Amino acid sequence: MIARSWARSQQYGLSPGDRVLFDSPVVVRPKDIADHGGLLLRAASPEMEQLHGALAPKDWVLACIDMEGVVLNSIGKCNSASQELNQVFRPGALFLETQVGTTGPSCALEERETVIVAGSDHYLEEAHAFTCMATPIFGLDGGIVGVLDASRKGPVTSLYCLESLVIAARAIERRMFMELGNVLLVHLHFRLDILGTPMEGLLAFDQAGKLQGANRIGQQIFSTPGLKPGMDFSELFDMPFAHAACYRRYDLSVPFRMQTQWGSQLYACLTAAPDKKPGQAPVPARQFVTAERRPISPQGPCLEDPVVQSALERARKAFARDIPVLINGETGTGKEVFARLLHEGSARASGPFVAINCSSIPASLIESELFGHVEGAFTGSRKGGAVGKIEQAHQGTLFLDEIGDMPLELQGRLLRVLQERSLSRLGSTAVIKVDCALICATHRDLAQLSQEQGFREDLYYRINGLRVVLPALRERADLALLINRILQNETAAHAPLALEDSALQALLSYSWPGNIRQLHQTLRLAAALAEDEGWIGLRHLPDDVVPATAKASASETQPIPVSAPQFLAGDTLLASEQRAIRAAIEACQGNLSAAARSLGIGRATLYRKLKAMEKE
Numbered sequence: 001m002i003a004r005s006w007a008r009s010q011q012y013g014l015s016p017g018d019r020v021l022f023d024s025p026v027v028v029r030p031k032d033i034a035d036h037g038g039l040l041l042r043a044a045s046p047e048m049e050q051l052h053g054a055l056a057p058k059d060w061v062l063a064c065i066d067m068e069g070v071v072l073n074s075i076g077k078c079n080s081a082s083q084e085l086n087q088v089f090r091p092g093a094l095f096l097e098t099q100v101g102t103t104g105p106s107c108a109l110e111e112r113e114t115v116i117v118a119g120s121d122h123y124l125e126e127a128h129a130f131t132c133m134a135t136p137i138f139g140l141d142g143g144i145v146g147v148l149d150a151s152r153k154g155p156v157t158s159l160y161c162l163e164s165l166v167i168a169a170r171a172i173e174r175r176m177f178m179e180l181g182n183v184l185l186v187h188l189h190f191r192l193d194i195l196g197t198p199m200e201g202l203l204a205f206d207q208a209g210k211l212q213g214a215n216r217i218g219q220q221i222f223s224t225p226g227l228k229p230g231m232d233f234s235e236l237f238d239m240p241f242a243h244a245a246c247y248r249r250y251d252l253s254v255p256f257r258m259q260t261q262w263g264s265q266l267y268a269c270l271t272a273a274p275d276k277k278p279g280q281a282p283v284p285a286r287q288f289v290t291a292e293r294r295p296i297s298p299q300g301p302c303l304e305d306p307v308v309q310s311a312l313e314r315a316r317k318a319f320a321r322d323i324p325v326l327i328n329g330e331t332g333t334g335k336e337v338f339a340r341l342l343h344e345g346s347a348r349a350s351g352p353f354v355a356i357n358c359s360s361i362p363a364s365l366i367e368s369e370l371f372g373h374v375e376g377a378f379t380g381s382r383k384g385g386a387v388g389k390i391e392q393a394h395q396g397t398l399f400l401d402e403i404g405d406m407p408l409e410l411q412g413r414l415l416r417v418l419q420e421r422s423l424s425r426l427g428s429t430a431v432i433k434v435d436c437a438l439i440c441a442t443h444r445d446l447a448q449l450s451q452e453q454g455f456r457e458d459l460y461y462r463i464n465g466l467r468v469v470l471p472a473l474r475e476r477a478d479l480a481l482l483i484n485r486i487l488q489n490e491t492a493a494h495a496p497l498a499l500e501d502s503a504l505q506a507l508l509s510y511s512w513p514g515n516i517r518q519l520h521q522t523l524r525l526a527a528a529l530a531e532d533e534g535w536i537g538l539r540h541l542p543d544d545v546v547p548a549t550a551k552a553s554a555s556e557t558q559p560i561p562v563s564a565p566q567f568l569a570g571d572t573l574l575a576s577e578q579r580a581i582r583a584a585i586e587a588c589q590g591n592l593s594a595a596a597r598s599l600g601i602g603r604a605t606l607y608r609k610l611k612a613m614e615k616e
């Protein structure tokens with residue numbers, strides 16, 4: 001590469017003794033720099049700052065140079081070691097081979113490769129005391145848009161600097177994608193641990209699912225058949241764009257398995273680059289990290305569904321005026337969670353939230369549970385008596401779950417308490433004032449129940465200040481996000497897990513009679529079963545979600561095909577097993593989980609065998 005560059009330098013009529021770098025550098029007018037810079041300059045500046053802080057020794061001068069050889073930006077310490085270089089790399093200086101011969105940036109621009117030009121590798125003798133490393137930066141169409149250079153007086157002290165430079169260049173490319181605005185970004189790689197790093201592949205699609213750009217790694221991943229601008233999403237992936245767009249809405253950041261139209265299995269995450277107004281500050285590269293690197297903390301309830309959101313908004317307003325809220329919804333739709341949210345968002349948040357499930361307490365005990373009792377009020381009463389739930393909720397919120405199951409005879413007493421805001425404990429005539437807000441919940445239709453005389457009509461109107469209906473899980477628009485949220489929580493203490501696309505599809509299309517509670521259980525089980533494999537597939541979902549027949553046919557197509565290892569004459573059983581392991585890992589491109597799956601063994605077993613092989 002250096003020899004080729006020297007030959008070109010000679011052809012340009014330069015001679016090694018020329019002094020052009022330090023004495024009379026060619027500089028374009030500063031005004032032109034902004035015209036040249038644009039997107040590249042905005043994307044490069046923050047990454048250069050970060051890189052400069054990380055490099056040692058501290059006398060490196062970093063420069064971002066566009067494809068026309070113009071220095072857009074440079075950073076260096078103002079010390080004697082970097083002074084000369086700061087001058088050479090000042091914004092506007094030109095670094096084309098035609099002007100300066102062989103240097104790191106001019107050679108990298110020409111060759112489109114990373115290069116180290118040290119000492120006498122430089123064509124011009126005046127640069128022989130310096131070393132420069134330069135790496136190309138590729139744009140949205142995979143073509144070169146500039147180079148990132150690091151130069152210093154003296155030699156390179158470690159290869160770590162070069163590695164950091166290359167990673168910074170990838171990060172700049174990533175930022176340029178984030179700046180695109182109003183696109184769906186597909187982050188992908190064969191390896192889960194690469195996802196979310198500057199080494200991931202990136203593809204950008206517009207609203208119609210047409211390819212807008214792909215970074216260099218994305219281009220490499222799709223080198224056959226090759227990417228062309230405007231290609232349709234469905235030409236590349238075995239998934240409809242509408243489905244991917246649904247992820248976009250929910251920003252599903254749990255990586256999942258995606259299959260290309262050529263049968264390759266990839267890990268992918270999807271994000272949306274937000275709309276950008278011209279001149280707006282650069283959007284920082286999204287913290288779009290893999291499950292391994294993301295600090296997973298239990299998150300709050302998922303409330304992105306518009307019906308839930310609007311219900312919460314209305315209920316909050318009513319509750320703020322002490323209007324009782326009645327929550328309707330199938331079992332497990334989150335009625336208690338909703339009630340707690342109301343309480344916690346209200347002026348009573350510092351008071352108690354007292355919940356009682358009217359269907360789970362025997363009718364004979366409900367009365368004393370609710371109203372409390374004095375000692376000796378009935379056989380078996382507690383010594384010293386007991387404070388009832390209503391009294392406990394004083395200055396807070398009383399949540400009566402499954403109120404439709406409250407015995408009729410108690411309904412009248414509850415109504416009196418609500419009207420008079422006072423009660424007497426069982427066995428006592430003393431009146432106790434209670435001030436509490438009321439939230440009731442039921443899966444039953446109370447209007448109909450009261451028509452059938454199963455519920456007091458006057459109580460129904462008393463508790464029904466505002467009625468909200470929580471949607472069943474199968475009706476929720478934020479189901480994908482809920483799955484993501486629950487899975488993150490479930491895997492928080494264990495190895496991270498990705499979700500295969502087929503498994504996600506199955507979860508999204510199931511009708512969930514048990515609602516969120518059932519979804520929780522399903523994901524908990526799947527996470528436990530898939531722990532060794534790295535991702536959740538159809539086979540980890542219970543039979544009621546995915547019928548056994550569907551699992552069987554899926555499992556025939558799932559494993560990544562690995563050519564059967566040849567049993568060579570003279571091989572021991574152990575040797576042929578080791579050959580099989582190596583072949584599987586190679587076929588799965590280093591993905592140990594996939595290799596274990598294709599071998600029909602658990603990941604832990606594969607690790608054990610690899611350890612044993614290492615020791616030999």
Ligand SMILES: Nc1ncnc2c1ncn2[C@@H]1O[C@H](COP(=O)(O)OP(=O)(O)OP(=O)(O)O)[C@@H](O)[C@H]1O
Nearest residue numbers: 301302303330331332333334335336337338516517
């Ligand atoms: N918005 C939400 N986001 C995440 N998890 C939720 C959400 N709502 C409810 N859950 C979870 O779903 C489960 C059931 O919730 P909850 O007990 O509130 O439902 P419910 O409708 O009151 O049930 P039931 O009818 O049996 O009383 C709980 O584990 C809860 O943590």
